[in-house]
Amino acid sequence: MIDFDQIDKLIHEKGRLSIMTLLSTRGEWAFQDLKAELGMSDGNLITHLRTLGTAGYLKETRDESGTRPRTSYQLTAAGRKAFKEYIEVLGEIVKAAQQT
Amino acid sequence: MSTTDAALENLRIIRSLMEKAHIYRAVSAPAALAGGVLALAASIWPVVYAQSHHGDAVMGETTFLIVWLAILGVASVLNVILLAKEAARRAVPFVSEGMRMALRAFAPPMLVGGCVGIGLIVFLHNLTLAALIWILCYGLALLGTASFSPRSLVRLGWAFVIVGLLLFFVWAANHEVRLLASDLAPASLAMGLTFGLLHVAYAMAVFLSPKAKEDEPR
Numbered sequence: 001m002i003d004f005d006q007i008d009k010l011i012h013e014k015g016r017l018s019i020m021t022l023l024s025t026r027g028e029w030a031f032q033d034l035k036a037e038l039g040m041s042d043g044n045l046i047t048h049l050r051t052l053g054t055a056g057y058l059k060e061t062r063d064e065s066g067t068r069p070r071t072s073y074q075l076t077a078a079g080r081k082a083f084k085e086y087i088e089v090l091g092e093i094v095k096a097a098q099q100t
Numbered sequence: 101m102s103t104t105d106a107a108l109e110n111l112r113i114i115r116s117l118m119e120k121a122h123i124y125r126a127v128s129a130p131a132a133l134a135g136g137v138l139a140l141a142a143s144i145w146p147v148v149y150a151q152s153h154h155g156d157a158v159m160g161e162t163t164f165l166i167v168w169l170a171i172l173g174v175a176s177v178l179n180v181i182l183l184a185k186e187a188a189r190r191a192v193p194f195v196s197e198g199m200r201m202a203l204r205a206f207a208p209p210m211l212v213g214g215c216v217g218i219g220l221i222v223f224l225h226n227l228t229l230a231a232l233i234w235i236l237c238y239g240l241a242l243l244g245t246a247s248f249s250p251r252s253l254v255r256l257g258w259a260f261v262i263v264g265l266l267l268f269f270v271w272a273a274n275h276e277v278r279l280l281a282s283d284l285a286p287a288s289l290a291m292g293l294t295f296g297l298l299h300v301a302y303a304m305a306v307f308l309s310p311k312a313k314e315d316e317p318r
Contacts, residue, residue, distance in 0.1 A: 012106075014113065021114045025121035026196075037120065087114065090107040097104035 010055050011086045015040065015048045020083045023058060023075045031071045049073060057082055124198025124248050126206065127256070128182040129306035135175030136299030142167050143292025150285035157282035164284060165221050168234075168291065198248060205244030213237020227287035228271055228278075235264035235294045252309065256302045263294055 011020055018038050022029055035045055052058045057079030063070045075083065149158035159167070187194040213234050220230040239260025246254045267290050271277055277286050 012110070014110075017110055017113060018117055021117040022121055025118055037117075087111075090111050093104055093107040094111065097107075 006085075006089050008082055008086045008089075010051065010057070011082060013048075015044065016052055019045075019048055019052060019073075020057065020075070020079065020086075023073060024080065024083050028061070028072045028074045031073070034073065052079070055079075055082075122198065122248055123250055124196070124202055124245075125250055125253060126183075126199075126202035126245055127242070127253060127302075128179055128186070129303040131175055131179035131182050132299040132306075133303035134178055135171060136296050136303060138171045138174060139299065140292055140296035142171060143288040143296055146284045146288040147292070150282075155280055155282065155285065157284040159284065161221050161225055161227060161284075164227055164287065165218065171295075201248055202245050206241045209237045209241040209244060213241075226283065228283045228290065231287040231290045232264055232268050232271065235260055235267070235290060238295075239264055252302060252305050255305075256298060259298050259301075260294055263298065267293070 011017055015038075019034065022034060022037060031045070031049075034040075034049075035042065038045065040048075049058065049060070053060060056076055058073050059076050061072050061074070063072070146158045146164075150156060183199070184194050187196065213236070216237075217230040217233045220226045220233065239257050242249070242253060242257030242260065246257065271286065271290075277283070280286070
């Protein structure tokens with residue numbers, strides 16, 4: 001029996017789920033690249049990134065060496081683990097539904 | 101929305117985003133445009149010369165080979181520079197997983213096509229067949245990247261294969277062309293139509309298409 005409380009509510013939101021998915025595909029994503037890929041507004045994206053950052057799921061890096069400061073994000077070990085567990089729970093839900 | 105529906109929807113989002121994030125464009129559009137223009141320039145001259153000089157060749161077989169290898173070299177170097185710039189802009193390693201996959205898919209048909217084509221020119225003096233082998237193998241190399249390439253690159257691969265096959269049958273069925281004293285003009289025409297025109301068309305399609313649509317997985 002699946003305990004639906006296992007679902008990580010922080011990730012179980014379309015915007016944050018999309019951010020976690022992209023960050024899980026490769027090491028580092030620049031803010032502008034995330035914005036372009038997800039089609040989110042600056043404010044919306046920043047809010048979701050802050051929420052995930054506060055939970056310890058991602059790490060922010062600022063590079064001010066170039067002409068324009070560049071902020072990029074990557075998953076922490078905790079974020080990677082949480083995302084993996086989240087996908088496993090989704091898989092279990094779908095599997096349980098197929099069996100009934 | 102039920103929990104199951106939400107789970108399915110979220111799994112779909114994850115899959116779709118992961119596919120998009122793993123798309124790799126092995127042939128940059130500006131490099132294709134530059135290569136296409138060079139190919140057109142290199143192919144028009146022999147065709148025009150042959151028409152105005154009763155089928156005479158404006159250059160020898162070795163020169164034909166050197167010209168096309170030079171165009172390949174210039175376009176490849178430009179492509180590598182543009183891919184490196186794009187990798188730097190996205191803060192990802194130049195030799196990324198996408199590039200490794202592209203090289204693994206590209207290498208076998210390009211190696212076979214390159215060697216057989218050069219062999220046909222050097223030992224059998226058959227420029228047209230060499231050009232057709234290059235066209236078909238390049239098309240197959242592009243199609244080898246279909247699982248992670250943007251749709252325009254896959255279409256370019258199909259265009260090379262289809263046009264290459266059509267040209268092969270036209271050439272094979274037309275003995276007047278096959279028995280020409282020099283086959284520089286038909287070989288140049290085939291190269292110009294494919295490596296010239298198709299690359300220019302590909303570059304234009306990429307420049308004119310909205311980014312989001314272009315990067316959709318097939």
